[in-house]
Amino acid sequence: MTVATRDAVVTDFSLTTGLSATKRPLRRHVADMADMYADADAARVLAEQGTLVYEFFDMGVPHGSGEVAYGTSITYPGKVGDEYFMTKGHFHEVLETSEIYYCLSGRGLMLMENPEGHVQWEEFTPGTAVYVPARYAHRSINTSPDEPLVTFFAFPGHAGHDYGTIETKGFRKIVVERDGQPAVLDNPRWQEDV
Ligand SMILES: O=P(O)(O)OC[C@H]1O[C@](O)(CO)[C@@H](O)[C@@H]1O
């Protein structure tokens, strides 16, 4: 009987910037997610200016059962109106899968909610690992005025990404600056029945 061989995957990334010299990043601009921000006018202006919000590196492990997909994510500092820059956020297609994020530098929040409407958030500071439990949509938010939020992430290779649910409904909460501090408020654009 022959057993198929498999190749090891070797990648590089900086522990401070999260950037890889050999992998190509995927980049998301305000224009890719303008509808997700509460302040539509501010989003339109930044979208027209081509403003970059975040980029991430998928380190190229096959996305399948038994694999551990991993990479780095860099969310830049900035705001749309008073709402901090954030990732699009997603559920996993296989809802019963989790994910681990480890903060390499910067500061921010991981915002999470499950389909039943339970919402939670946890702070990112360098050296903090946030375990996103199964069934929770997750979005990284950079609350620093000047530093990128850099994380390392890993999730089961068969998890898949469901972006559609968040694109249509939104998250129940938004994170905005109030008196110089992050505040978690109800999302005025959240839609229950779509
Ligand atoms: O996938 P989103 O919501 O655009 O956020 C980006 C981050 O989340 C991941 O999809 C992992 O959950 C990464 O690929 C990336 O770092």
Ligand SMILES: [Fe+2]
């Ligand atoms: Fe995920």
